[in-house]
Amino acid sequence: MVTKFIDRLVDRKKKSDEVIDSNNNVVKDFKDVERPSLCGEDDYKLEIVWRNVFIFLYLHACAVYGFLLPKVTWSGVVLAWAYGFMCAFGTTIGAHRLYTHRAFRANKPLQCILLFWQTMAMQNSMYEWVRDHRVHHKYTDTNADPHNAKRGFFFSHMGWLMCKKHPDVKKFGAKIDMSDLENDPLVMFQHKNYLPLALLVGLIIPILLGLYCGESFTVVWHGHILRYLVGLHLVWCINSVAHYWGTKPYDKYITSTDSYLVGTFGLGEGWHNYHHVFPFDYKCAELPTYWCNLSLMLIDFFAYIGWATDLKTVSPATVMRRIERTGDGTKEIYYKEEGNSKCIEIYTDSKNNDIWGFDDTDMTAEYKSCIDIYNKKFD
Template sequence: MVAFPDNERCDIAGRYEPEGAENHEETEAKSKDATKPPSRCIVWRNVILMFLLHTGALYAIILIPKAHPFTWIWSYTCFIVTALGITAGAHRLWSHRSYRAKLPLRIFLAVANSMAFQNDIFEWSRDHRAHHKYSETDADPHNAVRGFFFAHIGWLFVRKHKDVIEKGKRLDVSDLLADPVVVFQRKYYRTSVVVMCFLLPTLVPWYFWGESIWISYFLASILRYTISLNVTWLVNSAAHMYGNRPYDRNINPRENRFVTFGAIGEGFHNFHHTFPFDYSASEFGLRWNPTTCFIDLMCWLGLAGNRKKATPEMIKARKLRTGDGSV
């Protein structure tokens, strides 16, 4: 995702405006054009790159039968590591502080997050906190009210709404800046992405079992990366539109089993937005929740602790008060 330059902004309709360029004549002109369909601040670089990425992923599918079985296993392993870098790392640990992780685990999750290539931990966590605090408003980076396409991928194709910038600056991110792992990863993010997202996944199959570098690159890097992106985006789109709301019928996020399966436990979204502090992001513990299994394993190994959990009494009371009556 492209950062929003300080000297550029979009108005509420999404139009581009240089800072300080507005004058009386322009204001008058805008009022006359108010009925015209709004233009968008399209980030064409992102549009082109995403088109090429998805085209490469489609091409990679035809290479699957030609790949060594170990390459399939390796690609899926990289997908799981990629997912944990987001779910257990940027999301549940750094965005919500739903559990604590010791230094070795934080380093692993930061490395996995670089393999995910979805912005560095600081930016991902800051935007996610804005998503929760200002959910389904113009200050939400991927506001689902603007439609499935926008919530899924379209938000990357346009400049951030000015409310995302302005209200995002009010968020307390001091805890992120106080974590040396977060600061280090942010400083060397580009290098870490090249190594972890592209070089390592490609070179391992080529070096260890003689896989074609071409097949290795398209399967373990391009296809794996594209799938991981879309799985994450489905939490922003499908899980905000399709499913039931047993915990809070007054908010858009839903319980979506399809997303839960693909996003290794992140589809219990009505629960998560109702109880964002819960480390499991679900009422059901380990059920369909590999991320919770991973965190529990890390706690058993002594690498994590202080897991926060909504109590059964708290959950039951909330269901009765604001739930939609579904299970």
Template sequence: MANMADVCNILGRLRWFNLAILTITPAVGLYGIYTTRLRWETLLWATACYVLSMLGITAGYHRLWSHRSYNASRPLQYLLCLLGASAVQGSIYWWARGHRSHHRYTDTPLDPYNAKRGLFYTHVGWMLIKPSVKPGPSDISDLKNNEVVQWQHRWYFAIIPIVGYALPTIVAGLGWGDWWGGWYYASMWRITFAHHSTFCINSIAHYLGESPFDDKKTARDHFLSALLTMGEGYHNFHHQFPMDYRNAIRWYQFDPTKWFIATCGALGLASNLRVFPENEISKGELAMQLKKLKKVQEEIRWPIQVDDLPIVSWEKFKKESEERVLVIVSGFIHDVSEFLDEHPGGRGLLLGQRGKDATAAFFGGVYEHGNAAHNLLSMMRVGVLLGGVEHVKAIAPGERLRIVERLDQ
């Protein structure tokens, strides 16, 4: 009985409409592959429909209505709301509400597509099964007051048969007589690809790639994700700077949604294209670069800290120099005994400075040493001369530029 109860519970939590759309649509498309030849005109038309549907999602549902990253004129809003509806992914109101919860509660149980629940769940599972915990609340007052959003939400189920299925089929049928090709390829397969391309934003964009701006959350940047999602794959940037109308900030990065919005701005259809301050973006990048470098730094062996070195008098230094080859450079006593045969200038130069202050010679009197010599010499420190004067140049470059993590804040 317990097993039957579990089955009933699962069946009760299934989102049957979503399940039907996500299974019947590709099934019909597969049937079309075996029954209808794909014509090149239909392929081009299906591709155009796909791009337009995805722009409705990425430029409309996502960057305009979910994040308010720019302002759109009324004609552009209606165009994007119809293009987004053609992707058959729910109304703007439903889509944007869930996406705002995703950003506010990322990677927590209140995140409607929590990446920590696994790749399948974030890709499609959350669409098929009602969550045991409702998505966290978010402010959607602007969506409630937007006439275009509310109009589309009210008439959504009347709109999608027209723009999602009928229009792509009719154009192919009237245009070049390929009614079935329009149905199978420009409608069914185009919708299927649009579904899973969008779902990739929630799934692989949280698993595949790097975190160049912050690594607290699972969002990642990756070219493949961007290629599949019309530029949405630079997701680490997006989660750090969600109100920026761009997802990609480099000229060579693939973000056709950004190019579309910028073009609309140039044509006067969009305005107030929001961008995050470049200075703050650079801080985020630098912080992550320093974090990576600090890990490298921690794997490197460094010289003994100055405070841990013994303080040695001149007399003791001279006496110990008789037993081993000690030289002074900028107040530090160095044991170069094991380096005699490795010294590029030969043993004689080092032996000539034995028991002496070689500061002037080291800093250009004989030869002006580079970074490698400074770093290597610092590893030979064995003491600090009593009354000696430490010079800032005596600090090896590797130490001067050392990354220090502040733990007092």
């Protein structure tokens, strides 16, 4: 019995050092795979892009002035809130859960809506946003991570946008599989025509609507920049706050945390420790209700009318086993049902969390078979 136990440990260690392709075939040893450097391991010197620094200084000065505006019409306020929510959902549901992590599928009308909203947000094209975020998940806390939290709070919040990318970001970013987006005509149309589209729907149209509501150009301009920056900072808080402060119920060995503050104001994106452990879960959280996760509520609405299908998640038993294995002890074990023991072992024995989503080539067929899929669409 002792020898069998030792053999099992040796076999598990051997398997943990293997990289397996989508057909469940071993392709190479993990230790032979090239990995990006860590912060401080190389001679890289940060290069500031002063143009971006001055742009952000101007935008923040305009936002402060917009916040202090003495008089704004109610129609202008309603317009700002409506525009803000559409931009936010275009990012949280569209860019993040759908296109980056493939946590669900969307029909063509929903794809068009989410692409339109994401264009309004003016946070780079869908293609660039997804590529950067997939790299973040694949190489978290390394120099290939565009907003590496190990390089400081300000850097992970917004500083990464004011300096040149680390060479590892470009090197390993080029290795990320983007074929799904490259074969999507809607995404590539937006990518190739992003600048005029973003200026039209993200700047010109909201300014014209504000003027139509009776606001002066000064109020519209500064108020719009204020709304734009609020949206940016909420997204940036996921990269910074949710990697510094909060709990780690699911994996205490990574920097990402669960933050009620970011979860509330970020429309459900703040449960970041859970998200980095299960990036393909369309809920991005384990919460039983829609409170603090309005993005989930909207996805479920689209699923109800048949526009969103193949909603991917994990079983409570699997989550509890992961909490038992790597959690920080802040979450109570409330679910004792065994569930599918084979699938539970696949999740709980995983070597790391460097999978960007459901279509990652490192997701084995066996791994995918253990993911719960609701509202499934059969092609």
